[in-house]
Amino acid sequence: MSLQATRSSSISMTFTQNNVCSVTRTNSKTFFLGEQNLNWTNEPLPHTPNPVTEGTILQAPVVVNTINTNDRLLIMNENNEACVLTPTCNTTFNALDTAAGIHTLHGNNLPSFLIAGGGSRNDYTSDYMQDIKSKTTLIGPNMGAAIGNDMGAYNNEFFMSSNNNNTNCQRQYIGNTANNSVCGQPFTLQRSVAGQATAEENPHQTVINDVSNGSTVVGDDFAMEAMELLQGFNKSGNFLHFNEQSVLRHDIKGQKMLLPTLENHNNGGYDFKYVLEEPKKSQWTYSMLLNKLYISMNKTFNIDMEFKLQLPLEQLNLRAFLCFKTEVSSVVLRCANHLSADTAHPKLRESLLRCNNPATQYCGTSQGRGIGDRYSVLVPLSLDMYAMNQSDGVRQTLAFEFTCQNSCLGRKETSLVFCLENISGKILGQQVLDVKICACPRRDRNQDERNLTGFTQRILSLGKRVEAPSQNDKTAVDCSTPKRHCLSVNNKQEKRKPLNKNHMPAKWQVSCSPTGTYRLTFECPNKTVALQQINSLIDQAAGSIVRSGDNVHHHKHLNNLLVMKAFTERLNTC
Amino acid sequence: MSLQATRSSSISMTFTQNNVCSVTRTNSKTFFLGEQNLNWTNEPLPHTPNPVTEGTILQAPVVVNTINTNDRLLIMNENNEACVLTPTCNTTFNALDTAAGIHTLHGNNLPSFLIAGGGSRNDYTSDYMQDIKSKTTLIGPNMGAAIGNDMGAYNNEFFMSSNNNNTNCQRQYIGNTANNSVCGQPFTLQRSVAGQATAEENPHQTVINDVSNGSTVVGDDFAMEAMELLQGFNKSGNFLHFNEQSVLRHDIKGQKMLLPTLENHNNGGYDFKYVLEEPKKSQWTYSMLLNKLYISMNKTFNIDMEFKLQLPLEQLNLRAFLCFKTEVSSVVLRCANHLSADTAHPKLRESLLRCNNPATQYCGTSQGRGIGDRYSVLVPLSLDMYAMNQSDGVRQTLAFEFTCQNSCLGRKETSLVFCLENISGKILGQQVLDVKICACPRRDRNQDERNLTGFTQRILSLGKRVEAPSQNDKTAVDCSTPKRHCLSVNNKQEKRKPLNKNHMPAKWQVSCSPTGTYRLTFECPNKTVALQQINSLIDQAAGSIVRSGDNVHHHKHLNNLLVMKAFTERLNTC
């Protein structure tokens, strides 16, 4: 998320004793302020006075991430309408997947601000939250508020999920925000399929893809507003006032203390990227399709860090750390089993990620969540290397390994984040690589790739078992005989057309239904060719999906192709 | 194993400084004494002087169970020939499965004696043993010496397995014992299939079934000799002398310090047994066939302890503890993951077995292996209960639960041992219940019961999936040639399968002619997609020609594809 502020607006918040908070906003829209005192009954929560007046007390038993009573929680809905909550007790849970990302404002006794949006499945860690968790359950398809105890926003309204008997959990209304839009431009939360965060703009909407893997949301107006809210506060006594300077200051320093994101960026203009070259007989495997490394625990993989130098030359470091894809700011710790069996040096021992390069520094603590205080490895990039490389790119090989498996971590998906930093800790570039640490990397990769298109292992094995086809099946007949509303172009019909001196073989066929569906039939001289041809179809379809984003038709089609491939693989010449 | 000594023989061992040990035996046979100084090379170990003279130094880097330098290790072969080793360092490993069982002689500074026979797979726990383990590997089908670093006896000779490179592991000869039989009657080690220990006798041999689940071996002459060796020693200074009295004394006291066995017995004459009644809606299940309880972690099960009173009445306790079926005297500890997550009272926390009855005492330590010093729960049996029961039996219900799963324990099978004890710790009766602590008790029970009769899950699911194809199937129409030569796989066949999104649409088709030609039919949602897909086919075909050189088939095919593309371009929705 870019931190440049181009517009100004003004919000003031006053905190009195007892965490009473009032908010005023100097732009054209009034500001939403929620008030809740949840008691975990099934009764709908009372509506929030809207707009609330200054001094309304906010009580939020449900908060995002680590929250103290000094913290303020800001949730936003798809209209960028905001709700600020003040927690009534210190607590912790991991809620990483929010539409707006989670941001912490650092400074002298400043309350932290966090933005919750999409909501996600949460892992409650405190006893308090455990208790709440036991009282809550899934409330819907992750639209706004989500599993367990979460807050979210949907359809112009804010919701809080809660349940005290784990059965009739419902989405609880905690206030509507009509006419309280913080931001002039509404945006729409969308969930991307492959977990890629992209931002599209159209004249009327800034589309924000709500990504379940915790990527920071990038959006034009929204991002601006969020950053203003988060970073524009400047404490003077109990009075926080927005000003543009604080944003800029924040921009420059303390990036390391920000919670991690899973975006790739090259803010520093270094064209930073990694190059992962899979050796012939490697102990790991890489899926291009998923941008994901599959590797066994305690196996080393080499990865090249490549970037273009900027002048003036400065010492650069490579920081690498692990995140959960869906709980980006959660700590990623080794399991007790592997930890207790490891006799390595304590600092090394606690790190799930190891770098075998000399001069590697192990940073962070078990509680650290920010980039600078979570467990990470920091490798000084050799200055000698700068000149040693081909063309204008600088390249250095690093060797990493992992000391736990994803199965140790509750089977949660992980990403490995590489940050190119200067010595003051400014992040010049960031590149993310998804990682699965498992016992059978190749198997799991194949499985994942199949699942990408819904082509499960199950269907494959089903296909395997098809031993004799039901041959009184009339499907073929139906299709080979063109129907009335079906235009069919086959060899015979085309004979009159001197289109090409070549014509298709008798059994090749192209037809088209009124709905626009095109039907193609062709033959291949043998199985190998057939499979190669199908593979090319799959490649093209997959590439098309990757390039043009989500499309149900494309996915279905790709899926069908994969099934066709499986069937073809199993079909042998009589 | 009965401890009554009916024959006498005499062995004397002298220990001088530095663990030098000499042995003489007053029966007709001379005694074998091995000498080793293993250094983990691949070279065969030097033969042991045979018979050794007094004062020979024994150095055994491989020992059975917990061994201190004060301990003496006695291994025996199938001719009941014995070898005594003195370890040169304190160490620990779990080697439970021995032909002769493992026995510890307790007393004032008495060295422990352990008998190793069959050898088995060992779990090395000390750093020292870890090191050794990394240097060793399987050396054969568990005849005498076994996996890893073990000693055993086979074919009248003693062997020690060792390997320093994990490859060419070989059984190392550590001495032959011809003419050194300790026991007049030879016996043969046999491995029983189901892990049941049985003893057969024939006129010439005492057959001892070497059981891989650690059951104590029962054998006539051998047992006698073993007990003589183990329990007949009586310390006077550094001189141990066998006498019958010490056996009897040992018989009466200190049973609790013996390593556990998995035998059922009622030595005290109390007709002690347990009664496990499975409630209708129980959270556990019991397999009568396998005498095995299947239960989830942290779920309580009730079990009745029943016995007949003996006069004079005395306070009785019920002791319960877990053992590994195949490593009976190993410690059974909670895994680090569950242990570290448990906030219960330390004593309770470490115990994998919990008893919910009031007044339960938690005994033992994490190192303890004997009945009295391993982790166990001890429940005083209420005297009030004695009269309260029907008929002549006394019955008391106990509630137990487990705090780890078998999967936590390396998936090793476990048995729960119930001992009826008097207050001096004399074991009056013992009953064993196999237990599997798992997430899906019912499933696993069914699986185990099926496996018992060789009717595996696989067969079952295969049987399920076999869907008899219609014999009068007809070829797909598009497959012009004789029907029976043509295999066609399409959607219709799959319709029966409960899979929805994962089979091909009705009009998709793959078929194959006897000539090996593959015919593919598929649809695209619109013309654009159709053309893109055809282009990919063309690209692949062209690439294939470029790569693999000229091929008439390929050229024809490519040409056809180009025609198909042209047709498709001209074909519009009606």
Next chain:
DNA sequence: CAGGCATGCCTG
């Protein structure tokens, strides 16, 4: 390393 099983866990 592939095939297959064992077994925790998720989902309906």
Next chain:
DNA sequence: CAGGCATGCCTG
């Protein structure tokens, strides 16, 4: 709670 998947681990 059954069905099914995910995933470590064993075996050939």
